[in-house]
Amino acid sequence: MIPIAEPLLAWYTRHGRHDLPWRQTRDPYPLWLAEIMLQQTRVESVKPYYTRFLQTLPAWRALAAAPQDQVLALWSGLGYYTRARNAQRAAQVVMASFAGHFPDTLEKAVTLPGVGRSTAAAVLASAYGQRQAILDANARRVLIRSHAIDADPKATATQQWLWTLASALTPEDAHGYNQAIQDLGAMICTPRQPRCPDCPLASRCKAHAQGRSHALPVTAHKPPKPQRHTFFLLAADPEGRILLEKRPDSGIWGGLWCLPQAAPDGGELSILCNDTLPPLEDTPAVRQFLQEAWSRRLRLDLQLLALAEEQQHVFTHFQLRFRCAHARVLDSAVADSAATLRWYHPADALTQGLPTPIRRILRNLGGGR
DNA sequence: CAAACGTGGGG
DNA sequence: TCCCCAAGTTT
Known part of the structure; x- marks a missing residue:
């Protein structure tokens, strides 16, 4: 010693x-x-x-x-x-x-x-x-x-x-x-x-x-990060508000407000998923699936408008590739009742606890670059 | 006990 | 661009 x-x-x-x-x-x-x-x-x-x-x-x-x-x-x-x-x-x-x-x-x-x-x-x-x-x-x-x-x-x-x-x-x-x-x-x-x-x-x-x-210290060699994929929903109501969903306390981004997600395989929708998916294609079938899945789960009548270009976010233990799905709803009444779903004006959303990539997305919404 | 858990700066 | 990993704890 x-x-x-x-x-x-x-x-x-x-x-x-x-x-x-x-x-x-x-x-x-x-x-x-x-x-x-x-x-x-x-x-x-x-x-x-x-x-x-x-x-x-x-x-x-x-x-x-x-x-x-x-x-x-x-x-x-x-x-x-x-x-x-x-x-x-x-x-x-x-x-x-x-x-x-x-x-x-x-x-x-x-x-x-x-x-x-x-x-x-x-x-x-x-x-x-x-x-x-x-x-x-x-x-x-x-x-x-x-x-x-x-x-x-x-x-x-x-x-x-x-x-x-x-x-x-x-x-x-x-x-x-x-x-x-x-x-x-x-x-x-x-x-x-x-x-x-x-x-x-x-x-x-x-x-x-x-x-x-x-x-020193001796370092272990790191295996490559697994890749995950998801779609984030950017749903705007007639007032220009965006729908956010509070994540469960356990798991990634626990307790933060996030854009609603969907995985194209129809798997569990509230978590970041999963490695076995097809890539983030933009096809009529994918669009139809996303629109129906979100409409059903969120109880909203939403119209999918466009899929934005792919982005990515790197975590310690995996890499997330995602696309934002722009959509509009004519009646936002239903989702307001659920405690984990809320409509926010973008400026108000930015005062909440948001994951960094979601903050970036919302910041770039109006007039951002 | 290995894996989960975020993000950003530096080489 | 990519890889490393930082004033660790929990499950």
């Missing part, structure tokens, strides 16, 4: 990112919110979301009581929307079970939805000054390189070893150390082309000594 705390903290004092918005406080609520937003997400992406969210919902009570649609609207574009729904559930638990205070033990903290071991440790260290080790992607990379760990980082045994290492190396000032190791990972010990000449740990780094910094 290689002691790194002392040079790390010295480096952090001089070169760390002390100006990050969530480093201006020791209040658990904003610290916790930042940790949730930063999960699998870059600092620069989080900043504007963090500021806006905190201005709108500045405390546990406000978040716990907010409409879910408001929470998701504040999260819209940030991705991994389970985090937003869990964050609100966590705020409700904090209010109901912890008297409005973030719990003060790891055991209790990890019972909060969306709060795992690393997030819990980060908050406890920063908010309460506890000696708690984190193990995020930055800390993991620094430990793997400094100790020249060849094993698969995903393997359970490796994870266990890394946690043991992290705990042993974390000093009393875990608050400072955790931030220091994260900054080192983000600024010096980066995934590709690490800047070893500038690294305060270079002299004691095993990977550097072996000339293997660039080769």
